[in-house]
């Protein structure tokens with residue numbers, strides 16, 4: 001399997017001098033095509049910061065990110081939006097759907113941004129919403145949808161431009177456990193159908209069985225790696241395990 | 249097909265409607281102020297154009313009949329004009345004497361006596377300076393006095409007045425203590441600031457406004473066929489061989505005369521109005537700018553999400569500017585409509601010129617876009633991290 005996202009020495013500081021915070025600290029990470037990776041760790045350990053860096057939303061202080069074979073052009077910020085709309089999909093904790101647009105239009109907006117318009121956009125958006133099981137909610141506005149439904153629309157929007165990798169920041173934080181479970185089932189299906197790589201930040205231990213790999217963060221570093229299927233746990237701090245294949 | 253920028257406008261429609269109304273009101277004011285100046289400009293030229301003289305002869309350095317004071321003796325000047333103008337001036341019309349005097353006649357309208365502003369124009373029927381019977385809306389011309397003056401000759405005090413004076417044929421108006429009978433009505437015979445003209449025989453004017461002094465204010469001459477106004481004026485004005493070489497006079501074309509009137513009655517006094525217009529434009533830009541800015545600030549979350557999912561600066565810029573453009577175009581269009589409706593109801597003469605209206609509208613839209621462009625620029629600066637973190 002090939003690597004789609006690779007971070008090399010990715011570091012991000014916030015603030016200056018005394019108040020300087022190292023949110024992400026020299027992280028090396030490689031995510032393989034089609035993988036479903038979960039990112040876990042205590043609040044403030046740098047999960048959100050890391051996926052924003054990998055997705056080309058936030059510029060690293062040090063290190064580089066290679067996405068789909070292309071180094072992200074952080075030195076030329078004007079080029080980043082293209083990468084984001086063509087290669088990356090994002091799902092946010094607070095859904096962030098546009099309130100005055102229907103579910104269908106929210107998905108179409110992502111297509112519009114990428115230059116896909118008219119009947120083609122409508123068809124693709126309807127198809128995506130059908131995939132996430134919302135074909136009966138096309139013309140509802142976010143206010144008329146449940147949390148789970150809103151998050152499904154978010155996933156449909158994130159997948160609209162057929163991204164190589166989808167980053168979701170605590171997508172289940174505002175959902176109950178049954179909704180969360182359903183959403184994860186859906187995410188797995190979507191991954192099969194779209195052959196998309198998915199990175200999910202979550203606090204929900206119960207979702208761990210859905211992941212191929214779980215990365216644990218602490219103080220801006222990835223400190224432990226789990227593979228639930230193989231019942232394998234590798235401590236990154238253990239020098240013996242440094243050779244782990246998916247880590248550099 | 250949803251146009252997302254339109255949907256956004258619709259979502260915030262109350263604010264959009266208020267902005268449109270604000271812009272409409274301002275552009276209406278801008279247009280009306282322009283209309284007032286246009287009206288003044290029209291009135292400033294109206295009389296001179298109507299007269300159609302080629303040369304206006306007035307006392308040297310007097311400022312001319314419209315903006316200064318000039319008094320000339322016909323017995324002295326007329327023969328000289330005829331002599332110096334020979335060949336270049338139209339002999340059939342000859343030299344037309346003219347009195348043009350601001351007056352405060354007392355008129356009775358609806359049983360109430362009122363002193364009003366007016367200009368008394370004294371001329372000779374058949375010569376330049378006033379209406380012929382063809383120009384009358386109704387009634388007749390005054391009875392002309394004989395060309396040759398005799399002291400015993402009684403002068404008929406009759407007048408042809410502009411309808412805006414509000415008096416009817418047969419009514420009497422009082423000018424300088426004399427009762428003058430209205431015998432005819434003309435239309436659109438006004439001087440600046442809606443001042444109606446009162447036309448009288450030159451002798452009647454001398455009697456009522458000049459205490460019967462046999463002087464006049466100015467003389468008008470027409471160029472002979474085949475000669476231009478400039479030739480005629482150049483001939484008379486020649487300081488060595490023209491009229492000017494023997495008498496302290498100056499001669500101007502109609503165009504020069506109009507220029508003088510415009511400068512003195514429109515351009516200079518209206519500078520404040522022009523300034524006000526510029527202020528109104530700035531206000532329009534400010535209003536649109538402020539509202540778009542506040543709206544953009546309120547939308548940072550949405551803008552951040554759009555940028556996070558790949559919208560580039562062009563997309564965001566286009567969205568905000570299209571919204572500003574639509575809002576201001578609708579506002580300005582409404583303003584034009586309001587101005588057209590309000591113009592006739594205005595207490596002073598307002599002339600809304602369609603071409604000027606168009607330029608003014610374009611300028612107003614441009615100003616609004618300028619105001620909105622700050623908000624648009626601000627929108628491009630929104631950090632997409634907001635999508636992850638909420639308000640930064």
Ligand SMILES: Nc1ncnc2c1ncn2[C@@H]1O[C@H](COP(=O)(O)OP(=O)(O)OP(=O)(O)O)[C@@H](O)[C@H]1O
Nearest residue numbers: 014015021022023042043044045046047048049050
């Ligand atoms: N813009 C910023 N300015 C200063 N510090 C920041 C900024 N963004 C993040 N941080 C800091 O960076 C660290 C990592 O933040 P991050 O949001 O990535 O953590 P997280 O793992 O996503 O936490 P949570 O689980 O609470 O969402 C925190 O200490 C946070 O305070």
Ligand SMILES: [Mg+2]
Nearest residue numbers: 047048049169
């Ligand atoms: Mg977070």
